[in-house]
Amino acid sequence: MTAPAPSSATPAVGDALPGLTVSITRAQLVRYAGASGDFNPIHWNSRTAVAVGLPDVIAHGMLTMAQAGRIVTDWVGDPTRVVSFEVRFTRPVVVPDDDTGARLDLTAVVGAVDTGAGTARIDITAKFDGQTVLGKARAVVRLS
Template sequence: MTAAGDELPPLEVRVRRSDLVRYAGAALDFNPIHWSDKVASDVGLPGVIAHGMLTMALAGRLVTNWLDDPSAVIEYGARFVRPVVVPNDDDGALVELTGKVREVRDDGTARVDITAKFNGKSVLGKAVAVVRLPA
């Protein structure tokens, strides 16, 4: 039985430039800050950055992996607070994801607070999912 305070199994994901290319094609987001070091630098970024929605999707994967049922996610939202800088190498950027059940409700749903970190710093703020718990 799920209870407030339960922790979700952590998830680590490496984001590489090739992932950015695939995501750009799927999302039709070809903004050069996601593939050009020069453009990223010219606009004041520390390097090429992952798409914010890709980062949010990875955090959502933490929850759907735990539930083993993507359709059980009722609500999901987050704020982008820091970019994930993706180097042009084979290692890419490591995104570390954790989650904790904050509240179990009488209606069979739960609130899950999600933490997404890159280089030890949060990249998403107020990342929260409301999920339908298995019967």
């Protein structure tokens, strides 16, 4: 069952949020590096990434996290309703040097509802190439 928008009804544990697929491209990595100040060459230079044991250039962890958070902010409609958001980085997102980029598939379910506090915990799954790239990814949102 799809979770109702948090302003319309109280969601139930197990309700699924609408899925989301995003692409992370090399151009986004360059823009993110400029915005964040993180110019580590593993995020833009294939030679450096491979030299340190990576398969190729990888996305910034915080960019991957932000993209994953979109499934929650799209659902709540107001990002100020996100009380907390946490993840553990488990695998890198390898970004190819093409126009398509890396496909990040996002799903989420309501993991818990606290009616007394007026909050819900959203459990997020982020997959790249069929493998989970974020562990214990979850957000707590205000329901109204």
